[in-house]
Amino acid sequence: MKKFINEPDDVVAEALAGLAAAHPELRVDANERYVARSDAPRQGKVALVSGGGSGHEPLHGGFVGPGMLDAACPGEIFTSPVPDQILAATKAVDGGAGVVHVVKNYTGDVMNFQLAAELAADEGLTVETVLVDDDVAVENSTWTAGRRGTGATLLVEKIAGALAEEGGKLGEVAAIGREVNAASASFAYALTAGTTPAAGRPGFDLPADEIEVGVGIHGEPGRRREKLRPARELVRSALDAILEAKPVDRGDRVIVLVNGLGGTPLIELYLVYGEVATVLAERGIEIGRRLVGNYVTSLDMAGLSITVTRATGEMLRLFDAPVRTPGLRWGA
């Protein structure tokens, strides 16, 4: 393992210290382990709190700021935060209008956020939970833990965050978050596994000419292995799976996210975006907005995910609304 770290056990704490040093506009509580807007709590504003394992940067800490999250709770690498942390963040940003928890659908995240929401309710806070489960590589059945939350998390946080910023009520903010999730589908490929500092070696080994198909964002292997194929073929397969799971009609507008998993050069992400644009144009689908870059990563995994969100006019309007965070910034 070669990484720019000191001790494996200190990576999360030291990265948080660095985030705090780089972004004085954020309030990083090193003790309780959360990142919050420095102007939180904002009275009368619905607060958004998210969190999850570390290793997905800029998700979630990099999306804290006006127009997006009020607070984020980073857990250990690929491990959900603990209830105490989530409760502390929830209390720190509650402005009396309720708090929305944005939770990616993983067993640990769901349990820890649920325990935190129960503790918050005991203290008189109102919490709504928006569960993100956009990864269509996993069958949504009783045979699995359900679809994973991946790239769509970014869009849920952006769009629901914008509505909260302009004064949306708790129910409305949660509703649009759920609407974005329901309208989103994602699919990912990996060329290599990521290496967690604690394990010190890649999560899985791949022969030089093979890829993992349907990977998540925690270094776990995917649904199957295949021979590497040209990008245009991989994009077509991914979009087939995405549009089969969440059909988009000719003439509909979508938001597309081509997301690097941490170790993929931007030149490849743009090449892939070009292929996505070609395929969607053939199908008569208009790309209303797009993002290309590393937003929901899996440490140093070489790989990418494609997310397609069938967008309403309201979603596009909120997507365009000003946002000022370390990871996403426009109009503000």
Place this chain on the structure above:
Amino acid sequence: MDVVLATAWLRAVAESVTADADELTKLDSAIGDGDHGVNLRRGFTAVTALLDGTAFTGVGDVFVRAGGTLVSRVGGASGPLYGSAFRALGKALPPGPVVSLPDLAGALRAGLDAVTRLGGAAPGDKTIVDAFRPAVAAFEEAVAGGAALPEAAAGAARAAGDGARATISLTARKGRASYLGERSAGHQDPGATSTWLIFQALADVTAP
């Protein structure tokens, strides 16, 4: 079981998950994200610190506080699951510095119930439950048959080991390994394995 034995059990678990952290991590890398050993080591190290600095009011108090520490320090799925198990175990015990074998058997059952309630796993889903459930059943059976604690604990550890090994052929239906579908078969479940370590630790500290 008295307070001294309860704390000895938890210390033995801490030593065991620390010694086997790499092995648990290796199992978890195959079908999960490779952090089970590290997470449990962090959690039980915190439990050891709790044991060092606390005067407990009874056996149940030991387990309730240890469980709370695991919930607060581990994260992931294993933190809430093992934390809730120990909390439920402790709450099910009558107050006092010594508890009877039938009380302990009933409390182990309460711990198992807490895990299945929170995690929703059924037997055969390739989870903690596949080692926990047979271990509790073996413990109850031994106690009902008049066995002493060392014998009951040894039986529970054997049953947990059998259950953990039997997860190798199973396809995961809960937790992160379920994303792999049929590819999860052929690997021993890390959660069932750590449950085995916990019962083995009880057998070790009670062995005559």
